[in-house]
Amino acid sequence: MNPRHIRDFAAKALLWLSAGAVSALLLALAGYAGFRGAPELSWRFLTGQESILGGTAGILPSVVNTLVVIAVSLAVVLPVGVGAAVYLTEYARNRLFVEGAAFAAGVLSGVPSILYAMIGALVFCDKLGLQKTLLAGSLTLSIMTLPTVLRTTQESLKAAPLSYREGALGLGAGKWPMIRTLILPASVDGIVTGCILAAGRVVGETAVLMYTAGLSMVMQDFSSLQSALDASGATLSTALYVYAKERADFGAAFAVATVLLFLTAAINSLAAAVGRRVRRV
Amino acid sequence: MSRAGERAAQAVLFLCALAAVALLLLLTAFFLSSGLPAIREIGWKEFLLGRVWDSADRAAPQFGILPLLLASIYGAAGAAALAVPLGLLTALFLARAAPKGVAACVRQLVRLLAGVPSVVCGLVGMTVLVPFLREWLDLPAGDSLLAAVLVLAVMILPPVVELAEDALAAVPAAYEEASFALGATETETWFQVTLPAAGSGVLAAVALGIGRAVGEAMAVLMVAGNVANMPTLLGSVRLLTTGIAMEFGYAAAGSLRQRALLSIGLVLFVLVVLMNALPHLARRKGGRP
Amino acid sequence: MSEQIILSARGLDFYYGPAQALRSIHLDIPAKKVTALIGPSGCGKSTFLRCLNRMNDLIPGARAEGSLTFHGEEIYQKGRDVAALRRRIGMVFQKPNLFPMSIYDNVAYGPRLHGIRSRSALDETVERSLRAAAIWEEVANRLKRPALGLSGGQQQRLCIARALAVEPEVLLMDEATSALDPISTGRIETLLGTLKDRYTIVLVTHNMRQAARVSSRTAFFLNGEVVERGPTERLFSMPRDRRTEAYLTGCLG
Numbered sequence: 001m002n003p004r005h006i007r008d009f010a011a012k013a014l015l016w017l018s019a020g021a022v023s024a025l026l027l028a029l030a031g032y033a034g035f036r037g038a039p040e041l042s043w044r045f046l047t048g049q050e051s052i053l054g055g056t057a058g059i060l061p062s063v064v065n066t067l068v069v070i071a072v073s074l075a076v077v078l079p080v081g082v083g084a085a086v087y088l089t090e091y092a093r094n095r096l097f098v099e100g101a102a103f104a105a106g107v108l109s110g111v112p113s114i115l116y117a118m119i120g121a122l123v124f125c126d127k128l129g130l131q132k133t134l135l136a137g138s139l140t141l142s143i144m145t146l147p148t149v150l151r152t153t154q155e156s157l158k159a160a161p162l163s164y165r166e167g168a169l170g171l172g173a174g175k176w177p178m179i180r181t182l183i184l185p186a187s188v189d190g191i192v193t194g195c196i197l198a199a200g201r202v203v204g205e206t207a208v209l210m211y212t213a214g215l216s217m218v219m220q221d222f223s224s225l226q227s228a229l230d231a232s233g234a235t236l237s238t239a240l241y242v243y244a245k246e247r248a249d250f251g252a253a254f255a256v257a258t259v260l261l262f263l264t265a266a267i268n269s270l271a272a273a274v275g276r277r278v279r280r281v
Numbered sequence: 282m283s284r285a286g287e288r289a290a291q292a293v294l295f296l297c298a299l300a301a302v303a304l305l306l307l308l309t310a311f312f313l314s315s316g317l318p319a320i321r322e323i324g325w326k327e328f329l330l331g332r333v334w335d336s337a338d339r340a341a342p343q344f345g346i347l348p349l350l351l352a353s354i355y356g357a358a359g360a361a362a363l364a365v366p367l368g369l370l371t372a373l374f375l376a377r378a379a380p381k382g383v384a385a386c387v388r389q390l391v392r393l394l395a396g397v398p399s400v401v402c403g404l405v406g407m408t409v410l411v412p413f414l415r416e417w418l419d420l421p422a423g424d425s426l427l428a429a430v431l432v433l434a435v436m437i438l439p440p441v442v443e444l445a446e447d448a449l450a451a452v453p454a455a456y457e458e459a460s461f462a463l464g465a466t467e468t469e470t471w472f473q474v475t476l477p478a479a480g481s482g483v484l485a486a487v488a489l490g491i492g493r494a495v496g497e498a499m500a501v502l503m504v505a506g507n508v509a510n511m512p513t514l515l516g517s518v519r520l521l522t523t524g525i526a527m528e529f530g531y532a533a534a535g536s537l538r539q540r541a542l543l544s545i546g547l548v549l550f551v552l553v554v555l556m557n558a559l560p561h562l563a564r565r566k567g568g569r570p
Numbered sequence: 571m572s573e574q575i576i577l578s579a580r581g582l583d584f585y586y587g588p589a590q591a592l593r594s595i596h597l598d599i600p601a602k603k604v605t606a607l608i609g610p611s612g613c614g615k616s617t618f619l620r621c622l623n624r625m626n627d628l629i630p631g632a633r634a635e636g637s638l639t640f641h642g643e644e645i646y647q648k649g650r651d652v653a654a655l656r657r658r659i660g661m662v663f664q665k666p667n668l669f670p671m672s673i674y675d676n677v678a679y680g681p682r683l684h685g686i687r688s689r690s691a692l693d694e695t696v697e698r699s700l701r702a703a704a705i706w707e708e709v710a711n712r713l714k715r716p717a718l719g720l721s722g723g724q725q726q727r728l729c730i731a732r733a734l735a736v737e738p739e740v741l742l743m744d745e746a747t748s749a750l751d752p753i754s755t756g757r758i759e760t761l762l763g764t765l766k767d768r769y770t771i772v773l774v775t776h777n778m779r780q781a782a783r784v785s786s787r788t789a790f791f792l793n794g795e796v797v798e799r800g801p802t803e804r805l806f807s808m809p810r811d812r813r814t815e816a817y818l819t820g821c822l823g
Binding site: 004005007008011012014015016018019021022023025026027029030032033036079080081082083084086087088090091092097100101104105106107108110111112113114115117118119121122126143146147150174175176177180200203204205206207210211236237240241244245250253254257260261264265267268272 | 284286287290291293294295296297298300301302304305306308309311312315366367368370371373374375378379383386387390391392393394396397398399400401402403404405407408409435438439442466467468469471472489492495496497498499502503522525526529530534542543546549550553554556557
Binding site: 161163164165166167168169170171172173174177181182185186 | 623625628653654655656657658660661663665667668669670679680683684729732733736
């Protein structure tokens, strides 16, 4: 056999080997967490709350807190992010403004979350007097996810076909009616993808929420506006950290890890489904 | 729609844009400005090159971040040294060598792991890797720079693979055809034509990976031991991120300690911005289109 | 017979950034006639057409100088309501550019935009426009189906219907048949014959035979200038300018 073909074969073997090693590594990580966590999971664990007197463990409060933080941060970041993206791509004439925004968004999307944790704690919790609450945590996260939502929305707006614009403007449509009836509907999938990415970051975030949203594992009261604003507590990833690092309760930590893996997988398949729709249109 | 309606819509959108841009610029300004006063107070040299970080000492606190800075740099460099070759080979596998079905499976797995919360990685590192290192290397404690490097390497693999694959997939088929037409084998073409042609994109993937490694706090906090030693591979270390994560809750508002932590934040910010800017600079200098 | 002039260019210059695309254009467009703009690619005929409804505004750095009037009012006047102008001067593009909606919603898009909400009024406008564009028979029983499922020729006639639904005075056609097969092209040419009594039509075309068949006036563009203009029959049978003659000879062979 030709030495060049041997080299070719060896190089291909190397590629397969690397991919195999990476897959094995990642599979082992997820598999191990699931293997340790699954036996700890039970309906009572998912739907109960922790009680030291009653000797029960449960993560329902953290599940609820996670959902609340996702909902509130998206409710803030979505209108601002999408509105800003529409203005920057469709209206803005000032190039400095547009490029400044793109530059800042690019820089801030790479900034470590621990820095947002400090900002959130200093600005929202202290300066604005929100204390450590789910609200303060959500607001900090909405700032953290703003660059993501802004960029994905801008990309999908730019991808809207020129023919829609020409067609609508040629009929005497004003700019905003054109955007509302054609450009935004055509960009919906991209916007949804941005939201899913943002939700994924919220689910995975710990550092920010530790310092801005609190560590309580007790069920919060969302029955009135006032008590909801004061609600403070751990989301799932914060709870995992508390179980693992502060209480050394690895059983509970792995159970939470398993729940987080499922949540991540769900968010991923949602994003993939939206992605498929984008490609089909 | 009336022209008044058009103007109202434009005004609302403009306010959104203004809020977003102001927020983004304010944040950037905040990162830059909040970190400077403490550095000035402590002194640039003492801050960046001081070898002792002992902020809790009330009488004579010392704010030298060199051990933290070096630990962060070693940690990120070590993680990149492990993850980048493996990640690039895997990306090349996915973009070119893999059969369709296999590629789809591996891609799914990588995507899933890209989204896994960092605390999950930290947890597995803490319960598996750290005890293993302790037994295997016969250390007093397994919490170490090595553990941090390994956990970070696993964590930055998925984004490096994903970004590098995108860059490789975007290489025009014509380049490869030209190479095949000259009698090159597949792997010769992939390594000598495809990989260099994807240059700036691959570099961006590497830079992003390093940036992530520099910025990760929680997972490292769970495995690094967090003592502010000058870093050694098998010893306990504290990184820039974990330094902030550990102490920020204890630093009194407005104290020099808190402001010094904000200064660490500035150093981190600058490091990450430099990492992000690297691919752009390289593209400009390298004369590639 | 005296003609009413509806659109009129007097010394119109047009620039894309530093590049001049039109030089001192003098051209009158008569009302309720078909005017054809002919010339080689890049000669400025499409640019001129897109000045008439300010579609060129979409291109950054584009600007016009000189005079271009619609009913005697400057089209490029500062503060002019461009949307209102475009409502009166409709356009059909080179490629059919229907929206991703049903056939009905495509035609109703314009009227809805301009405030018509009543179901019966919309139904009536949609039917009238589709009939005027000679496509009613083909789509009457599938108005709720996606418009993008139609054939290219049908799509282009639907675009014409959509343009007619806002009741414009002028219809600009930018090589509207160049992407179509000969049969669909023939249908649209026939359609133009029925529309010219009610609308002013300005069409840009590469197809000299089409210009000769459907238009009553023709203007020949070359390098951003109008070289010759006049009644179509005269211009095609005895061009006065040598460049026109050369072009027509080359095209018609």
